Amino acid sequence: MKLPSLQHLAAEAARVVRRFPLTLLCAAVLCSVGIYTNHLSNQGKQDLEWLFPLLSAAGLGLSGTLAVALTAERYQWRLVLRWGALAAVLGLLTVWYAVAPAEPNPEWGARLALLLLGAHLTVAAGPYLSELRRSADTPGFWRYNETLFLRILTAGLYSGVLFAGCALALVAVENLFFVDIKPRVYADLFVVLGSIFNTWFFLAGVPRDFAALEQEISYPKGLKVFTQFVLLPLVVLYLGILYAYLGRILLLQALPQGWVSMLVLALAVAGIFALLLIHPIRHAAENTWIRTFGRWFYLALFPLLGLLAVAIGTRIRAYGITEERYFVLVLAAWLFGIAIYFLVRRGQGIIWIPASLAVVAFLAAGGPWGAFAVARRSQLNQLSEISAQYGLLKAGKLDGAGKRVPNLPKEARKRISSIFDFFADREAVDKLQPFFATKIVLPDSLHNKPRWARTYPQTKQLYAISGLPEWNEYGTDAIDDTHFSFTTEHSDAQSLGEGRYWLRTLDLSAYQKLKDINQAEFTIREGTFQLLKTSQGRFLELRQQTASNVWKPILIMNMAAFGDSLIERSGNSGFTSVPLPTQQLTLHFRNEQAALHLYLRYINRTKNQSDNSEEYTYDGDAMLEVK
Numbered sequence: 001m002k003l004p005s006l007q008h009l010a011a012e013a014a015r016v017v018r019r020f021p022l023t024l025l026c027a028a029v030l031c032s033v034g035i036y037t038n039h040l041s042n043q044g045k046q047d048l049e050w051l052f053p054l055l056s057a058a059g060l061g062l063s064g065t066l067a068v069a070l071t072a073e074r075y076q077w078r079l080v081l082r083w084g085a086l087a088a089v090l091g092l093l094t095v096w097y098a099v100a101p102a103e104p105n106p107e108w109g110a111r112l113a114l115l116l117l118g119a120h121l122t123v124a125a126g127p128y129l130s131e132l133r134r135s136a137d138t139p140g141f142w143r144y145n146e147t148l149f150l151r152i153l154t155a156g157l158y159s160g161v162l163f164a165g166c167a168l169a170l171v172a173v174e175n176l177f178f179v180d181i182k183p184r185v186y187a188d189l190f191v192v193l194g195s196i197f198n199t200w201f202f203l204a205g206v207p208r209d210f211a212a213l214e215q216e217i218s219y220p221k222g223l224k225v226f227t228q229f230v231l232l233p234l235v236v237l238y239l240g241i242l243y244a245y246l247g248r249i250l251l252l253q254a255l256p257q258g259w260v261s262m263l264v265l266a267l268a269v270a271g272i273f274a275l276l277l278i279h280p281i282r283h284a285a286e287n288t289w290i291r292t293f294g295r296w297f298y299l300a301l302f303p304l305l306g307l308l309a310v311a312i313g314t315r316i317r318a319y320g321i322t323e324e325r326y327f328v329l330v331l332a333a334w335l336f337g338i339a340i341y342f343l344v345r346r347g348q349g350i351i352w353i354p355a356s357l358a359v360v361a362f363l364a365a366g367g368p369w370g371a372f373a374v375a376r377r378s379q380l381n382q383l384s385e386i387s388a389q390y391g392l393l394k395a396g397k398l399d400g401a402g403k404r405v406p407n408l409p410k411e412a413r414k415r416i417s418s419i420f421d422f423f424a425d426r427e428a429v430d431k432l433q434p435f436f437a438t439k440i441v442l443p444d445s446l447h448n449k450p451r452w453a454r455t456y457p458q459t460k461q462l463y464a465i466s467g468l469p470e471w472n473e474y475g476t477d478a479i480d481d482t483h484f485s486f487t488t489e490h491s492d493a494q495s496l497g498e499g500r501y502w503l504r505t506l507d508l509s510a511y512q513k514l515k516d517i518n519q520a521e522f523t524i525r526e527g528t529f530q531l532l533k534t535s536q537g538r539f540l541e542l543r544q545q546t547a548s549n550v551w552k553p554i555l556i557m558n559m560a561a562f563g564d565s566l567i568e569r570s571g572n573s574g575f576t577s578v579p580l581p582t583q584q585l586t587l588h589f590r591n592e593q594a595a596l597h598l599y600l601r602y603i604n605r606t607k608n609q610s611d612n613s614e615e616y617t618y619d620g621d622a623m624l625e626v627k
Contacts, residue, residue, distance in 0.1 A: 016203045020069055022086055026061035027199035029054065034191035038184045046450060049102035056104075056112050057097045062199065063119035064089045066206075067126040074127035074210050103451045107372050107426045110323055114365040121358035124148065127210065131351045140213040141351055142280050147207050155202040159193045166193075219281050231274040232293070238267045239300060246307050256311040261328050264308045268335050271297050272353065279350055294347050298339040305339075308332050319415065321378035322422065326371040327364070334360055376423075376431055383419045383435065386412055392468075397437045402467025410471075417471035424459040427451070438465045493522040493529075493624065503531070503622040526626040537616035542596060542624075555596055557589045559616050563605040585620070595625040 017024060033055055037045055045051060068089055072082040096115075101108055128141045167186055174181045207213055242264060249256050275294050282290040312328050321329075334357065341352060364371045387393045390412050392401040402408075423429050433440055442458060463470050493501040501524055520531040528545040542555040570578045585600040600620035607614050 012204055013200065016200060019208075020066060020203050020206075022065040022090070023062055023069065023203065024196075024199065026058045026065060027195050029058040030062075031191055031195040033058070034195060035188050038187040038191065046103075050097075052102060052104050053097045053100035056100060057093045060096065060112075060115055060119055061089070061093050063116065063123050064093070066203075067119065067122040070123065070206070071126040071129075073208070075130075101427075105426050105451060107323070107428075111365050111372065114361045114371075118358045118361035118365070121354040121361065125351055125355040125358060128351055129355065132349075132355060134349075136348055137279070137350055138214055139216060139280065140210060142276075143213045143217075144207055144210070145354075147205070147213075151202050151205040154205070155198050158201055159198040162197070163190055163193045223277060224281065227274050227277045231270065231277070235267065235271045235274055235297070238263070238270075239297075242267060242304055242307070243300075246303060249307070255314050256307055261308045261311050261332075264304045265328065265331055265335075267304070268301055271301075272338070275347070276350060276353070279347070282347060291347060295343065298343050301335060301339045305332055305336055316378075319418065320382040321375050323371045323375045326374055330360060330364060330371075372426075376428065379419050379422050380431065382415065383432070386415055386419075387435070392466075393435075395437075396435075398435045398466045398468075399437050400467050402469060408468065413469060413471045416468060420459055420462045424455045424462070427455065427458075429458045429462065432462065436465055440465070493520075493524050495524070496623070499526065499626045501624045501626070503624060524626070529624075531622075536614060537618070538614070540596075540598075542594060554593045555589055555591055557587065557596065557598070559603070559618065560605075560614065562587060563603055563616050566603070567605065590625075593627055597623040597625075599623075 033051070037048070037051065040048075065086060068082070068085045071077075072085065077085070104112070124145050127144065131138065131141055166189055170181050170185065170189075173179050242260075245256075245260065248254075275290075275297070278287075278290055281287050282294070308328070309332060312325055312332070316325055316329075338353065338356070341349070363369060367373065387398060387401070390405055390408060392398055392405055392408075394400070394404065420432075423432055429440055429442075440458075440461060442454060493503055496502055501522075503520060503522075520529075522529055530543045530545075530551060532541045532543065533539075534541060538558070538560040540557040540559055541553055542557075543551040544554050546552050566578075566580070566584070570580075582599075585603065587598040587600070589596050589598075598620055599622065600618050602620075603616065603618040605614065605616050
């Protein structure tokens with residue numbers, strides 16, 4: 001096999017740039033932002049208000065611009081139309097960037113996932129939308145998506161192997177040549193390969209000649225074997241399990257468990273995916289079983305979809321609609337429609353699967369019919385019904401409801417807590433304002449705090465205004481929900497009298513290379529003191545706070561000298577653990593101001609050969625004498 005020349009690789013790379021410039025631009029944005037954030041601290045990342053909007057916009061742009069470019073190629077759009085459509089995509093990405101929050105909550109995370117799903121499905125269906133009007137499938141659509149699917153897997157494999165190889169090479173250089181390679185170098189390598197290289201490699205294999213895809217070719221034998229002997233048997237196995245569970249439900253006259261919904265959905269997706277994989281060979285004389293299996297599979301879905309509807313309907317009647325239940329309902333309705341469609345069309349029209357699912361994803365992502373608006377309305381209705389049922393409202397408001405109904409049942413408390421948490425997690429507590437006369441306002445001091453630091457006070461504010469008790473998730477009928485805790489007063493320094501204090505269990509074993517560690521800080525009659533372990537544990541330092549709030553060193557202990565003296569006595573044989581009598585690990589340091597008696601349980605000294613640095617870790621108790 002002749003290896004490609006550098007000129008050929010350069011020509012192919014340039015062709016990809018000319019063909020998909022905006023898609024590669026989105027990948028470059030992801031790469032640049034990823035490398036930039038790798039060199040920031042966690043706090044620095046939290047301060048970047050543009051980070052999530054930009055990364056999510058670039059991620060959406062990858063699929064959005066690719067879908068437009070491929071559709072324009074397939075239908076040979078004029079240059080003005082093509083760039084007009086790409087400009088429209090960039091405009092939508094700009095709108096997303098402007099409205100997306102700095103820190104996503106569950107609602108925005110789910111919305112992004114829906115849009116990404118819809119964009120990916122648009123890539124799959126966009127160039128072949130004209131197939132929706134055909135009465136029979138053509139080979140081109142299936143082969144186009146087969147090529148994309150295999151290219152995704154190949155790009156992922158190449159990127160993964162290349163990262164593993166380069167990372168191992170860096171490890172080898174680090175260990176053989178004693179080069180200090182920072183962890184962020186590995187992170188940068190991952191970002192570059194996962195964004196620029198992976199995208200470029202994938203785009204290089206995207207089909208160009210759509211007419212050639214319509215030619216009949218031999219079906220991959222490995223794909224048929226995998227589908228026939230691995231995927232389809234698993235589908236049949238889970239069909240059997242779910243039908244057995246359905247029989248049990250009918251026999252016992254019991255309601256199905258909620259999690260069975262996910263199993264039904266997973267089974268339906270796996271079955272449809274298996275039928276799509278073997279779609280091109282369904283009409284072969286030796287494969288009549290495929291058409292039989294497909295017909296019976298779609299028929300078998302109807303009872304299971306009914307089971308799913310009962311399971312999710314029970315949860316909705318009890319607790320209302322949330323985004324997750326909305327998605328389950330919508331997917332169940334979509335599967336019901338797809339099953340009927342393919343039974344009527346006898347398996348024809350597979351483009352309807354990605355095309356219709358893309359429409360569902362886009363519609364669910366926003367608007368009054370979307371998952372988030374419907375879930376909010378449902379939870380507000382739930383709160384209204386519970387409040388009316390238990391007489392919590394006064395003049396239509398929940399203020400002071402806890403005093404009016406002091407013995408609210410546990411189930412009602414649980415449901416109200418769930419609703420309060422629902423709106424707090426989505427930072428939409430303002431939607432509950434019609435239920436309260438008191439203004440629900442987030443303090444100005446919390447506006448720039450992380451999301452978790454904002455949501456908790458908002459939830460507490462709802463409980464404080466309503467006077468309702470917060471639901472204890474660990475409470476049961478046998479145990480009261482109120483939690484009691486009893487402790488004795490604890491002080492870091494226990495007085496022994498006559499200016500002596502006992503310092504218990506100092507965490508002196510902690511090691512942090514770059515700065516001093518405050519091991520203890522305590523206020524006693526003689527003043528306020530700190531006990532610090534300096535960088536790499538070489539010294540212990542006792543400091544006292546002065547009247548001007550300055551920490552003044554009053555006693556310094558050389559722990560490195562003590563550790564080295566122990567080595568001289570015990571001998572140095574590389575790695576040595578030596579048990580010593582207790583008195584040999586007792587140290588006394590004193591001056592005219594104070595004395596410190598250390599009672600160590602262990603001391604450890606490590607020398608790093610690569611950078612010739614030393615570390616000392618130890619722990620124990622101490623007695624302090626203050627003059």
